[in-house]
Amino acid sequence: MTTLRQHPWGVAVRGLGRGLPERVVTNRDLEAVLDTSDEWIRTRTGIAERRVAAPEQATSDLAVIAAKEALAAAGWTPQDLDLLVVATATPDMIFPSTACVVQAALGAYQAGACDISAACSGFVYALSSVAAQIRAGAARRALVIGAETLSKIVNWQDRSTAVLLGDGAGAVALERVEDGAGEGLLSVYLGADGRGGDLLKQPAGGSRLPASAETVAQGLHYLQMNGREVFKFAVQIMGDAAEEALRRAGLTFADVDLYVPHQANVRIIEASAKRFGLPMEKVWVNIDRYGNTSSASIPIALYEAHQAGRLHPGDVVLLVAFGGGLTWGAAVLRWGAGR
Ligand SMILES: CC(C)(COP(=O)(O)OP(=O)(O)OC[C@H]1O[C@@H](n2cnc3c(N)ncnc32)[C@H](O)[C@@H]1OP(=O)(O)O)[C@@H](O)C(=O)NCCC(=O)NCCS
Structure with a gap:
């Protein structure tokens, strides 16, 4: 089987970013509205609190925060990007893609943009896909973003799912490097x-x-x-x-x-x-x-x-x-x- 390591280009991480809603919802907060307990949630899941987006806050809003931070960490401007991919199960809307919304918000107009749908595996799928594009010569600098507002599709009356999920975004700036660069x-x-x-x-x-x-x-x-x-x-x-x-x-x-x-x-x-x-x-x-x-x-x-x-x-x-x-x-x- 061919492995990615045999291709001429390597793919290195140049910057990381994160975007989180401000609102913290604790297990105690959920106790007040659901038949659950802090003790049950902690012992069965390890969760103590989660972030929940504001009503007017969409997935792309968190993605943009993460993207800007990753770009700054890499020392890039939005115009340096060739490709921008968002992994999400909670897009702003079915189309246009959340990646296109983020691209416009950043002003990264020269970059290709699309979403990847693989639920919670989405970030690894997007990383793999973007790395393949970079190795194939289709992009030199790219952003991979995982972003979600699961709170928007959760039934807040269903204790079996509502206690588990949270909102947030993370971004990784990737760059083509010589293979064998050791990173x-x-x-x-x-x-x-x-x-x-x-x-x-x-x-x-x-x-x-x-x-x-x-x-x-x-x-x-x-x-x-x-x-x-x-x-x-x-x-x-x-x-x-x-x-x-x-x-x-x-x-x-x-x-x-x-x-x-x-x-x-x-x-x-x-x-x-x-x-x-x-x-x-x-x-x-x-x-x-x-x-x-x-x-x-x-x-x-x-x-x-x-x-x-x-x-x-x-x-x-x-x-x-x-x-x-x-x-x-x-x-x-x-x-x-x-x-
Ligand atoms: C959901 C999950 C935490 C439930 O934990 P569990 O130990 O399997 O618990 P069970 O489903 O066996 O439920 C045990 C009892 O707790 C109850 N319960 C479920 N959610 C509860 C909650 N939030 N608070 C209190 N009790 C709850 C159930 O009704 C059940 O009661 P019963 O025995 O009277 O029927 C666990 O199955 C899990 O983490 N699954 C994987 C979920 C996941 O990874 N999802 C994302 C994929 S990307």
């Missing part, structure tokens, strides 16, 4: 199993069930999830995906300096780390503060790990995601010295 994306692995689509979905609002008074009355525009089945799938697939990505990079779990998993449930994260033989000191966990922000969770976690000084030149970073679709993806990065 950047070492491997990616993507997978999907559409047979599990019913486990996690937003049934109405597309062409199967266009939005109507009936779909709204039946609550079909809300996110629906079979939590137990998704849990089982997640624990299995995170291990399989991580193993395959590391194999493609010619590395093992012993080489991993930091594991940055999708933040869906701390018990899923801990189970995967245990299977990998990684101590929790090598795992970035921030689900306690944000809940599950879907495609934004990995870039937000990466941003925070970098801010905290946990990423050093030469470090091997393992990203693993899973989500609706069903989808999964893993990527291995060697952290560089920056620009």
Whole structure:
């Protein structure tokens, strides 16, 4: 099998950014409106609080904040971008894409722009796709953004989903470098199993069930999830995906300096780390503060790990995601010295 490492160009991270709504909703706040408890949420999920977008705040608004910060960190202007891709399951609207909204807000008019839909695996899918464009010579500098306002599609009366989710955005600036530069994306692995689509979905609002008074009355525009089945799938697939990505990079779990998993449930994260033989000191966990922000969770976690000084030149970073679709993806990065 051909691996990305055999292509002539490498793909390096040049900057990271994050965009969060100001409003914090704690478990205690949810106790007041739902039949739930702080204790249940903490012990079953690891979540203590989450951010929730303001009524007038859309996904692109958070994405733009993250994008500007990543551009500044890279030392680029919006005009330096060739490509801008947003991974999201909660676009501002079906079309135009959220990436086009962000492109206009940034004034990055020369950049191609599109969204990628792979639910919570969206960031890894977008990273893989943009890296392939860079390696193929279609772009030199690009932004990959994971951005969500899941609060807008959550049924706030459904305790089985409402307590889990949060809003936010993370952005990564990517640049073409000489292969063998000793930094950047070492491997990616993507997978999907559409047979599990019913486990996690937003049934109405597309062409199967266009939005109507009936779909709204039946609550079909809300996110629906079979939590137990998704849990089982997640624990299995995170291990399989991580193993395959590391194999493609010619590395093992012993080489991993930091594991940055999708933040869906701390018990899923801990189970995967245990299977990998990684101590929790090598795992970035921030689900306690944000809940599950879907495609934004990995870039937000990466941003925070970098801010905290946990990423050093030469470090091997393992990203693993899973989500609706069903989808999964893993990527291995060697952290560089920056620009
Ligand atoms: C959703 C999830 C936290 C539920 O945890 P769990 O330990 O599996 O809990 P269960 O579904 O077995 O429910 C246990 C009980 O808690 C109840 N419960 C569910 N949500 C609750 C809440 N917010 N507060 C209090 N009780 C709750 C259930 O009704 C159930 O009660 P019952 O035994 O009387 O029927 C867990 O399954 C999970 O994290 N799944 C994966 C979700 C995920 O990763 N989604 C995103 C994919 S990207």
